[in-house]
Amino acid sequence: MQAQQPRATGVVGDWLAAHIPGGLSGHPVIAIHSPAGIGELRLLLPNLQANGADNSKLLVWIAPPHKPGAEALQANGFALNRLLIIHPPEPQQALWAAEQCLKSGACHSVLLWHDKLSVAQLQRLQQAARQGLAQLFFLCRAATLSLSLPVSLSIGLQPQPQGLIVTVQKCRGSWPPPPFMLNMSKLWPQLSLTATSSERNSVVTFPGSRAS
Template identity: 45%
Template sequence: MNKMLKQLHHQGKIWSADQIHNIVETIDSGYPELNKNLHGGLPHQGVIEVQTINGIGEIRLFLPYLLNLLQAELAQHHQARQLVFIAPPAQVNALMLLQAAIPLDNLLIISSQKPQESLWAAEQCLKSGCCFAVLLWQQLLAVHQVKRLKQAATTGNAVQIIFRSPHSVDLALPVSLSLALEAQSSGLKIKVKKQQGGWPCKDFTVDMHKQWPNLTTISDRNCISDGVLSNVVVPLSSRQRFKPVVPGSVNAQSQLN
């Protein structure tokens, strides 16, 4: 038995809890809630999977983080590497990027239509060492593809963020971090589906009102659980029946009490 354990440990198949601190190097995400739940921030390199519908603030969630990466590079090397958008769902707007203080010279956009091409381009960009982050919109992913991206990201010291629609086929992908996003009036509700070197945590809400006052309402603790459901007209009696289904609401109320 002991021999077997040793062998497994040698093969790297056993993860021991004391490895937690040196596994993932993180950087400030710009949102205190996110930093708190993800042990200091988002990973410095690796593959991040984001399950979300488009247009609820998924890019806004990562903008401060990308900017932090960029500035860290500037501080260290006096020159920044590229940020790459691969197969974005619509035309990227330069004004938004300027607003986020991301210089346009550091952008590369690849408008490929075929998923295979997108993956190839992502791997090349990561591997090249001249891109610090690659944002990829891709629906289907296989385990070996993610592994290759991860390997490439390590080679080029870059981060790969993959945006997928929610409820995509849920394989156990070897990503560093997997998040599922849901829209809220004050920001985003985040479910951490997987976190390398971290314990599972409860769903939490990221307040984006400070950064984006025009797009969000001031967070109100009472309506944390609302979000999507508030837009659906549901009779009062049946609404009560809904409540236990949403775990966040129960927590919020218990916290208030």
């Protein structure tokens, strides 16, 4: 299973690039609207791995809804000594932490779980990302994002028995493509409803425990 991860993430990256001009690269701030734990982080793996390749910068997770699994992260090629996880007690502190990490120049990617951002708040984060040459992934549970918010790319995710339905709500520089499906049943059969009972695993190996 571990040996298949580079191939799997490469396929996911190719799928995204086929539907979204440039894939997830080249967008400093990306909004992702998704229920937690449906495979949204597997969608980001190719980009996170590319951002962190051959450098000593940090990958930062701020206010993740689940505890990450160290073994699974390492199996997917992430150096654990370059992973920083922050659990701020208040949403405002999460925004402050994201801004400081983005503009520090010490981080290649920041994943921020936050349910609502104002235009002014997102503009500050966007400026910080440009200043520190980092990429921000803003994950929230809202179904859609106001088109007035200054993000380069906004996508919505919904679970589907074989994978994910991806709806591009905003893509700077091009018209959003029609919704499309990413079929992950062959790459990660344990997470697919098409798997047989012997293939299914009650433990989701990445990124953490299954939501109750």
